[in-house]
Amino acid sequence: MSALLEVENLHAYYGKSHILQGVSLSVNEGEVVTLLGRNGAGKSTTLRALAGALPPGQGAVRLQGRDLAGQPAFRIAKQGVSLVPENRGIFSLLTVEENLRIAERRGAAWGMSDIYAIFPRLEERKKNGGGQLSGGEQQMLSIARALLTGPKLLMLDEPVEGLAPVIVDEIVSQIRKIAATGVSILLVEQNLAVCTALARRHNIIELGRIVYHATGEEFIRDKDARDRYLGVKA
Ligand SMILES: Nc1ncnc2c1ncn2[C@@H]1O[C@H](COP(=O)(O)OP(=O)(O)OP(=O)(O)O)[C@@H](O)[C@H]1O
Numbered sequence: 001m002s003a004l005l006e007v008e009n010l011h012a013y014y015g016k017s018h019i020l021q022g023v024s025l026s027v028n029e030g031e032v033v034t035l036l037g038r039n040g041a042g043k044s045t046t047l048r049a050l051a052g053a054l055p056p057g058q059g060a061v062r063l064q065g066r067d068l069a070g071q072p073a074f075r076i077a078k079q080g081v082s083l084v085p086e087n088r089g090i091f092s093l094l095t096v097e098e099n100l101r102i103a104e105r106r107g108a109a110w111g112m113s114d115i116y117a118i119f120p121r122l123e124e125r126k127k128n129g130g131g132q133l134s135g136g137e138q139q140m141l142s143i144a145r146a147l148l149t150g151p152k153l154l155m156l157d158e159p160v161e162g163l164a165p166v167i168v169d170e171i172v173s174q175i176r177k178i179a180a181t182g183v184s185i186l187l188v189e190q191n192l193a194v195c196t197a198l199a200r201r202h203n204i205i206e207l208g209r210i211v212y213h214a215t216g217e218e219f220i221r222d223k224d225a226r227d228r229y230l231g232v233k234a
Pocket residue numbers: 014017019037038039040041042043044045046
């Protein structure tokens with residue numbers, strides 16, 4: 001598999017706080033990769049830095065070999081990197097359909113029918129306001145909006161946080177379908193069952209550095225690493 005995204009020694013700051021202290025990771029074409037870690041470890045900051053939402057720090061970011069580091073967010077998005085942030089970022093006063101239409105891009109790989117095929121609930125709810133959706137439906141809408149921009153790399157920040165188990169299963173299956181179309185995914189998620197169900201490679205971040213990486217099988221066997229870095233008994 002060839003690398004889609006390569007991140008080498010990425011640093012990022014909030015003001016004078018040095019948050020990312022040399023993050024290195026990669027995502028191959030068509031792959032789902034996780035970024036795990038305790039609260040405050042730097043997961044969301046990594047996604048934000050990759051999306052160009054933070055002032056540029058040191059380090060290399062390449063998408064299909066092309067340098068993205070230091071470019072403005074709109075240019076990074078145009079080259080195929082899309083972030084679905086934790087707060088979902090949908091327009092509550094617009095209908096579901098309007099939320100989707102404004103994200104649509106002429107000539108992009110994804111159109112409305114592709115979206116409704118993966119998210120039938122959004123078609124059922126297309127005339128409802130964004131603000132009337134359940135948490136799970138809002139998450140689906142937010143992922144759908146990102147897909148309409150035609151990303152090569154979709155970055156998901158805790159897509160199932162706070163959702164009921166049946167909705168979690170539904171979203172996991174939707175993410176699988178998205179990955180099966182060839183879109184690469186960098187997933188930040190605290191729910192380990194979701195991570196191991198979706199990804200074949202995992203990275204753990206601690207204090208702004210990747211301290212552990214493993215394949216899916218290694219990670220499932222490595223209870224010590226899960227206890228040590230994540231403090232979970234799963
Ligand atoms: N806007 C901000 N200004 C200053 N510091 C911030 C800001 N956002 C996050 N931080 C700090 O950066 C560090 C990393 O935060 P980040 O949100 O990336 O963590 P995380 O791994 O995503 O954890 P969580 O699951 O809690 O969101 C934390 O110490 C946090 O307090």
